Amino acid sequence: MYLNGTKLTWLGxxxxxxxxxGGKTVLIDPWLKGNPACPExxxxxxxxxxxxxxxxxxxxxxxxxxxxxxxxxxxxGMVELCAWLQSKGxxxxxxxxxxxxxxxxxxxxxxxxxxxSSGIQDxxxxxxGGEPAGFVMEFSNGLxxxxxxxxxxxxxxxxxxxxxxxxxxxxxxxxxxxMSPREAAYACSLLKPKTVIPMHFGTFxxxxxxxxxxxxxxxxxxxxxxxxxxxxx
Ligand code: NI
Ligand code: MN
Numbered sequence: 062m063y064l065n066g067t068k069l070t071w072l073g074x075x076x077x078x079x080x081x082x083g084g085k086t087v088l089i090d091p092w093l094k095g096n097p098a099c100p101e102x103x104x105x106x107x108x109x110x111x112x113x114x115x116x117x118x119x120x121x122x123x124x125x126x127x128x129x130x131x132x133x134x135x136x137x138g139m140v141e142l143c144a145w146l147q148s149k150g151x152x153x154x155x156x157x158x159x160x161x162x163x164x165x166x167x168x169x170x171x172x173x174x175x176x177x178s179s180g181i182q183d184x185x186x187x188x189x190g191g192e193p194a195g196f197v198m199e200f201s202n203g204l205x206x207x208x209x210x211x212x213x214x215x216x217x218x219x220x221x222x223x224x225x226x227x228x229x230x231x232x233x234x235x236x237x238x239x240m241s242p243r244e245a246a247y248a249c250s251l252l253k254p255k256t257v258i259p260m261h262f263g264t265f266x267x268x269x270x271x272x273x274x275x276x277x278x279x280x281x282x283x284x285x286x287x288x289x290x291x292x293x294x
Pocket of ligand 2: 075118120121211238261
């Protein structure tokens with residue numbers, strides 16, 4: 062995997078920390094405290110400048126409000142999801158929508174389609190969180206990373222591949238709530254990344270997809286298995 066100065070840490074499940082070439086810290090899908098795949102040493106966030114939230118499910122935004130209140134990052138997510146975060150006291154929530162690009166600090170963030178759901182569990186109420194999304198991040202060193210969020214495979218991943226040409230794709234492979242290795246391998250053939258990082262597997266027993274199975278099915282991309290808490294640069 063070629064990162065050209067960008068640093069990547071998997072925090073387990075769909076959560077990642079990315080350090081930009083300019084030294085900014087991006088946190089994607091912050092679910093750490095209750096996340097059994099997150100190492101103890103990573104449960105307390107030390108620094109975050111930008112936080113991306115793909116959708117409203119608790120295994121993606123579980124710690125978003127607490128972290129945002131403590132560190133005051135720019136929070137990027139779907140309009141309705143950001144409105145809910147704001148109602149919970151998040152100051153810099155930047156609600157956007159699919160197809161748009163936000164220029165924040167030293168990176169460009171494009172919100173792209175994901176096919177899933179996005180209800181927010183708020184106490185005993187289920188709140189409409191807008192549509193779920195994925196993100197393409199472009200760094201000042203030219204590196205492009207696509208984080209798919211939770212999704213099934215869809216044909217327009219070919220458009221994401223053609224338009225944004227992601228070097229790295231982070232794809233869910235766990236099955237049941239998202240793609241399994243079979244669909245994720247097909248997604249790779251549409252996206253054509255150089256490297257694919259599997260995520261959203263093994264966290265709970267029901268997420269049965271494995272990297273070994275995924276590896277067998279992927280052609281023409283490097284499958285890079287990250288270890289939670291280990292930074293790759
Ligand atoms: Ni979800
Ligand atoms: Mn999920």
